[in-house]
Amino acid sequence: MWHKPQLLTAIADLLVLVASAALLAAGAVWLVRVPSLPVRQVQFVEPLAHTRRGEIEQVLPSALRGNFFSLDLEAVRVALEQLPWVRKVQVRRVWPATLEIAVEEHRPQARWGEGRAELVNSHGEVFAALMPDAEMARLPLLDGPAGTSREVMERFAQFSSLFARVSQRPVELVLSPRLAWQLRLENGMRIEIGRENARSAVDARLSRFIEVYPQTVGNLPVRPAVVDLRYPNGFAMKVVGEGKGK
Structure with a gap:
C-alpha cells in the first residue's frame, strides 16, 4: 500500500472529508445551542x-x-x-x-349573518372578528348555508353589477336553506329571486327585470316593498300591503 501514492492520496482526502464533516456537525450543534445568538x-x-x-x-x-x-x-x-x-x-x-x-x-368585504360577529374576506372565506359599528354598517350583509360564502359573495358582485345599470345598489343577499335567493336594495325594496334550479334561470329573471325596471318600477309614485320574480313570464309587486301583478 505504501508504494501506491494514488491510494494514499485517496485515503488522505477521505480523512480530510471525514474531519471536515465532523467539524461542520460540531459547529452546527454549537450554533444551535450557543446562547449568544438571540433574536434581537x-x-x-x-x-x-x-x-x-x-x-x-x-x-x-x-x-x-x-x-x-x-x-x-x-x-x-x-x-x-x-x-x-x-x-x-x-x-x-x-x-x-x-x-x-x-x-x-383578512380584507373584509361583507358581514356574514345577522349578529354573528362574522365577516367574509376577499377570498370568500368566513372569519370571526369585530369592527367599529360605523365600519360594519358600511358593509353589505350576506348569509347562506354553511360552505356557501364564496358563492354568495360572487353572486352579490354579479347582482350588484346588474343593478348598477338602473342606478340601484344591493345591500343584502341571502341564500335560504332551500337555495332560494333574496336580495334587498339600498332603497329598502326586497326582491324575491327564487330557487336556482339552473343558474341560467336566475340570470334570465334578473336580466328581464332590469330591462323593464325604468318603465315599470322606476315610474311608480310609491316604491314597491317587495318584487317577486318567481314567475315564468313576469313578476309581481307588493305596494303598501297590496299585491299587484305585472
Missing part, C-alpha cells in the same frame, strides 16, 4: 391595519424560544395565525439577529 428584533414587513400590538404581544413571546438558529419558525407562524384578523403568515430569519414576519390580514 422582530420586524413586520408591512403595517397591520386591524391586528393590534397588544394581541401580538400576547401570543408571540411564548413562540420565541431558542436562538437565531434554533427558533421554530413554524411555531411563530401558528401562533400569529390564531389572531382574529390574521389570514396567513410567512416568517424568515435575517442575519444576524432579526426575525422578519409578513402578515396577510
Whole structure:
C-alpha cells in the first residue's frame, strides 16, 4: 500500500472529508445551542391595519424560544395565525439577529349573518372578528348555508353589477336553506329571486327585470316593498300591503 501514492492520496482526502464533516456537525450543534445568538428584533414587513400590538404581544413571546438558529419558525407562524384578523403568515430569519414576519390580514368585504360577529374576506372565506359599528354598517350583509360564502359573495358582485345599470345598489343577499335567493336594495325594496334550479334561470329573471325596471318600477309614485320574480313570464309587486301583478 505504501508504494501506491494514488491510494494514499485517496485515503488522505477521505480523512480530510471525514474531519471536515465532523467539524461542520460540531459547529452546527454549537450554533444551535450557543446562547449568544438571540433574536434581537422582530420586524413586520408591512403595517397591520386591524391586528393590534397588544394581541401580538400576547401570543408571540411564548413562540420565541431558542436562538437565531434554533427558533421554530413554524411555531411563530401558528401562533400569529390564531389572531382574529390574521389570514396567513410567512416568517424568515435575517442575519444576524432579526426575525422578519409578513402578515396577510383578512380584507373584509361583507358581514356574514345577522349578529354573528362574522365577516367574509376577499377570498370568500368566513372569519370571526369585530369592527367599529360605523365600519360594519358600511358593509353589505350576506348569509347562506354553511360552505356557501364564496358563492354568495360572487353572486352579490354579479347582482350588484346588474343593478348598477338602473342606478340601484344591493345591500343584502341571502341564500335560504332551500337555495332560494333574496336580495334587498339600498332603497329598502326586497326582491324575491327564487330557487336556482339552473343558474341560467336566475340570470334570465334578473336580466328581464332590469330591462323593464325604468318603465315599470322606476315610474311608480310609491316604491314597491317587495318584487317577486318567481314567475315564468313576469313578476309581481307588493305596494303598501297590496299585491299587484305585472
